Amino acid sequence: MISAAMPDALCAHPADGVAVAMRDLTAGETVRLGATPVTLAEAITAGHKFALRRFAKGETVYRYGAGIGRMTQAAAIGEHIHSHNLATALTGELAYRAKA
Numbered sequence: 001m002i003s004a005a006m007p008d009a010l011c012a013h014p015a016d017g018v019a020v021a022m023r024d025l026t027a028g029e030t031v032r033l034g035a036t037p038v039t040l041a042e043a044i045t046a047g048h049k050f051a052l053r054r055f056a057k058g059e060t061v062y063r064y065g066a067g068i069g070r071m072t073q074a075a076a077i078g079e080h081i082h083s084h085n086l087a088t089a090l091t092g093e094l095a096y097r098a099k100a
Helices: none
Strands: 018-021 030-033 036-039 049-051 060-063 066-071 086-088
Touching: 018 060
Parallel strands: none
Antiparallel strands: 018 049, 030 036, 060 066, 066 086
């Protein structure tokens, strides 16, 4: 059986300015997303986002092709994008329950 290796990071939509780490990534590590190499400015924990391009303060961040928030400060390529520099634009609450 042939199995594909899990990528280091995923970018879900061409409009996205962030990717999500699929494993813990180290500062200075270069991750390839297709033909685009991104050198990480800091360590990124699995499941967290990092910038694929420069962001200005106030700029909208897209993930899955939809705006998820606005930058509260500028960020460079390879920087961690999280609650310390991103204010959410998501509202409401989704109630769900797992089926047994």
